[in-house]
Amino acid sequence: MISTTRLLGIAGLCAAVPFMGLADTSDKSIALSNNYAGNSWRQAMLESWQKVTAQAVEEGVVSAADAFTTAENQATEQAAQIQNMILQGYDAIVINSASPTALNGAVKEACDAGIVVVSFDGIVTEPCAWRIAVDFQEMGRQQVEYLASRLPEGGNLLEIRGLAGVFVDDEIHAGIAAGVQEHPDFKVAAAVNGDWAQDVAQKAVAGVLPSLPDIAGVVTQGGDGYGAAQAFAASGRDMPIIVMGNRHDEMEWWKQAHEENGYETVSLSIAPGVSTLAFWVAQQVLDGADVPKDLTVPFLKVTQEDLEEVLASTQAGGVANVEYTLDDAKAVISDAAQ
Amino acid sequence: MSRPDASAAHPPHRHGDKPVTSLLSILRKPWLWAFIAAGAAFVATAAVTQAGGWGLGMTALTFAAFSVLVGIGQMFVITLGPGNVDLSIPATMTLAGTLALKAMAGDPAMIPVGLAIALASGLAVGVVNYGLIRLLSIPPIIATLSASFLIQSAAIWSNRGLRVKPPQALADFATGRALGVPNVAVVALLVAVLAWVVLERALAGRRVLAIGQNMRAARLAGVPVDAVRFATYVSCAVLAGLAGFLLASFSGGAALNMGAEYLLMSIAVVVIGGSSIAGGNSNVPGIWGASLFMFLIVSMLNSYGAGAGVRMILTGVIIIAIVAAAGGRKVSR
Structure with a gap:
């Protein structure tokens, strides 16, 4: 039994070598520690991980890439999960964290045990871990910048924020505030x-609309643009420029509005496939590559020109997505090294 | 503060008294405070509204309707007495919405099938919930919470969080109005009237109240306790299924997190509405008053530009004030 497995392993290795060039990570295992799965973005994130890592395992790039999700979106639960992963002997742990700081203890333990820790989206601040951060402030700022290009006269904005008290909400809000300061x-x-x-x-929008003056633009955080459009439509007001967040229903609504009355806007968000970028970064670190600790994820931005194309490649009811390749990861790493 | 014997000492109000006493009895109703608070929030919001109060009122009716549907189910469960609560409402809404919209796949001919699936998934959840509570003797809080993990997982598994659009006719119904009144509010009003009749005028409701006041005494008095509790948990889940079906049709598709805010909402509207959290003493009108209030308070604070922190603190303080005011009336009676 054992020798058969080993033989198969060697055969797999031999098969992989010519394609990969580097196969020093073929005996390494990577775990994904994910804090939440209860929305379509996270579902797409897990699916991308599954798709890309399954192929990587098959090609012998790594020996395993297992995904684990905690049930309750609690930092304590995720810390326990990471401790289990340390005991199970994974070589690298990729984390989408419930908190930027609460997992630092567990992350430090993992580092001390010689495990590579790569955090993404929900990053951790522990210095021994790698961070693939989203520049959320820039995401907020760019929305106002786009609106300024469309509405040089300015006007009233409605801001739709995320979940109060969550770091991402504060960051995007700060970016929007900075953008408004630039465009007074x-x-x-x-x-x-x-x-x-x-x-x-x-x-929320339906409740506040009756008390508002004319609204020229709506700045959002993703996953809320379609709801805002519905509320504006129901109120009978003029449709403002609503910045969208790459959801299928948002883009479809936008396409329809464009066909009916030439409506134009912009849509930006992070591709859920960022989990696969984190996977390749972890693989590169295991491979001995020199990777800076702080990396930045590119936005996935949809403009009027490429709306149709992105819409066609997005699963109905899902989120616009990109799965990253090893070469994409290398490009992100070399950008950060400069 | 709490007087467990207060409700038992004061049997539910008699109806059909003389006009003067009936006016007085309205002033003593525990649900009055929820309506006063909703009215105050409405006036305060309408004061800063350009378009006047009509649009605001209709919007409030629309969104209160969803809270009313889940709130009535939760009210019956809470009436069963201490420890009875259904924490699986959000997951049930998600499952019902997801399964129904997937089955309809945008085809108007399938709307009855979709509705049936939504109600049937509520039915199934109710049966599982009560099965856990009765057969495995798990306390309702734990039973419904753990069931909600199973239900949520089933919803994720069934469609992986993809949003399926509702059939256009159904979306039009859910967002539309009949004689100026939102259709969903009409549905919630019909359900509320039915619930009022059951609670105040039918044997079943009297039995629910009796169990809530003293389960042992009710059993000894010949109330079929298990059957009544079973029916109550099932009704609550079916109402959650209906709410999930309507909400998904209203907001353009089911999302995995669509029921999240209705967990605390369903309990809050019961308490603010003047029903006893200890069970045995409930009222239906309060659910409507509290649901309107819960929407209007957020609108009011948003309209006055309060930040999220201030909004949450003020909402909390106001809820405590209403519950204290309603409770104070009861004690002085």
């Missing part, structure tokens, strides 16, 4: 919390 013709007339959910955003 804009004024944030009201801010509501949409919790990154279409139905919550719809309810």
